Amino acid sequence: MTISRFVSTYAHDVRDPLTAKLAPFGTTIFATMSALAVETGSINLGQGFPDTDGPSEVLDAAVDAIRSGQNQYPPGLGIPDLRRAVAEHQQRFWGIELDPDTEVLITAGATEALAGALLGTLEPGDEVVVFEPMYDSYQACIALAGARIVPVLLRPTPEGYRFDPDELRAAIGPRTRSILLNTPHNPTGKVFTAEEMHQIATLAIEHDLMVITDEVYEHLIFDGRQHLPMSTLPGMRERTLTISSGGKTFHTTGWKIGWISGPQPMVKAAMSAKQFLTYVNGAPFQPAMAVGLRLGDDYFESLIANLADSRDRLHAGLHGAGFTVYPSEATYFTTVDVTPLRADGDGMAFCLELPHRIGVVAVPNQVFYVEPAHGRNLVRFACCKRPEVIDAAVERLVTLAN
Numbered sequence: 120m121t122i123s124r125f126v127s128t129y130a131h132d133v134r135d136p137l138t139a140k141l142a143p144f145g146t147t148i149f150a151t152m153s154a155l156a157v158e159t160g161s162i163n164l165g166q167g168f169p170d171t172d173g174p175s176e177v178l179d180a181a182v183d184a185i186r187s188g189q190n191q192y193p194p195g196l197g198i199p200d201l202r203r204a205v206a207e208h209q210q211r212f213w214g215i216e217l218d219p220d221t222e223v224l225i226t227a228g229a230t231e232a233l234a235g236a237l238l239g240t241l242e243p244g245d246e247v248v249v250f251e252p253m254y255d256s257y258q259a260c261i262a263l264a265g266a267r268i269v270p271v272l273l274r275p276t277p278e279g280y281r282f283d284p285d286e287l288r289a290a291i292g293p294r295t296r297s298i299l300l301n302t303p304h305n306p307t308g309k310v311f312t313a314e315e316m317h318q319i320a321t322l323a324i325e326h327d328l329m330v331i332t333d334e335v336y337e338h339l340i341f342d343g344r345q346h347l348p349m350s351t352l353p354g355m356r357e358r359t360l361t362i363s364s365g366g367k368t369f370h371t372t373g374w375k376i377g378w379i380s381g382p383q384p385m386v387k388a389a390m391s392a393k394q395f396l397t398y399v400n401g402a403p404f405q406p407a408m409a410v411g412l413r414l415g416d417d418y419f420e421s422l423i424a425n426l427a428d429s430r431d432r433l434h435a436g437l438h439g440a441g442f443t444v445y446p447s448e449a450t451y452f453t454t455v456d457v458t459p460l461r462a463d464g465d466g467m468a469f470c471l472e473l474p475h476r477i478g479v480v481a482v483p484n485q486v487f488y489v490e491p492a493h494g495r496n497l498v499r500f501a502c503c504k505r506p507e508v509i510d511a512a513v514e515r516l517v518t519l520a521n
């Protein structure tokens with residue numbers, strides 16, 4: 120994460136204003152790669168945002184909300200109707216019962232939910248166990264909280280990414296406060312299996328840990344696999360904070376409406392930090408998101424079918440190009456090993472060259488690791504684009520094989 124596009128213009132007698140806590144993180148790779156996509160006119164399969172609008176009922180509800188004057192600060196917890204819609208959704212899809220008045224909090228996307236949960240529950244010196252690779256904000260938020268990240272490696276195998284249960288057990292120590300879990304998982308496309316979920320839950324109970332779960336891809340699971348929320352496992356409800364958002368599910372990543380649910384003391388802890396981050400956000404988008412969460416099953420089914428089709432098209436291109444392709448069970452993402460196409464296995468160099476070579480942008484996985492060397496040879500492609508865009512990218516990708 121050190122490929123900053125900014126050159127310091129400070130005179131030598133001015134102290135660098137950047138805090139040491141954030142200095143290691145540089146500019147996010149998404150800013151860098153998306154800028155490169157624009158600069159070179161490339162197809163951007165780097166950043167995971169859809170290129171089509173969400174359901175019209177949801178868009179219309181936001182327009183109506185703006186026109187009917189829902190443009191001032193909403194309540195601190197979020198509007199009551201959206202909190203009810205979140206509780207209904209958790210009951211409808213996962214059988215989780217929640218009190219919308221005390222166990223649900225609306226946030227500025229899952230990103231702020233994560234920040235609130237981590238800043239609200241961690242003391243300086245606490246340790247958080249996280250599977251790597253990981254979504255890039257995890258490491259930065261844990262650092263902002265003054266806590267320490269303890270990574271457990273997910274290793275690519277032909278059957279998908281796996282962790283070693285002994286390594287997970289060994290990562291937990293006297294300072295461990297929580298496990299931060301993301302399933303379905305970005306960037307690997309992994310869905311944690313029921314067995315893995317039970318292993319994690321057993322350790323959390325044994326060591327009295329909190330589990331913070333990022334489930335923003337809860338609806339984007341392929342091939343008949345099932346999402347298993349951590350809070351539904353025996354003994355886990357009282358120690359699990361569940362995070363999700365509408366951006367991925369409803370193709371509204373720019374709206375930044377997310378939510379946290381779980382036991383009241385944990386939601387309250389997250390709220391304590393969240394109220395001083397944004398306080399509130401997205402007044403007209405909150406009622407619109409409630410409409411989205413209440414859409415019929417047909418919406419959620421066609422969402423999966425369309426995305427699975429895009430994944431299959433992308434996979435064909437990645438195989439055709441000659442990469443080692445790892446299975447994608449869920450999410451927008453597929454990861455590949457570039458070594459067959461680049462003997463030195465330098466994924467960062469590969470991604471920086473790719474837009475100039477064939478006009479396609481991907482993201483080097485090394486930025487998702489605490490120890491970048493662990494993901495040096497891996498690269499992530501997103502499939503959340505229109506079929507014709509994926510097909511155009513595939514045409515370009517297969518030329519790499521020549």
Ligand SMILES: *Cc1c(COP(=O)(O)O)cnc(C)c1O
Pocket residue numbers: 227228229230231254301304305333335363364365366367372375376377
């Ligand atoms: C996109 C994403 C987020 C951020 O969600 P927002 O609602 O846009 O803030 C969080 N976690 C993961 C794993 C993601 O892929």
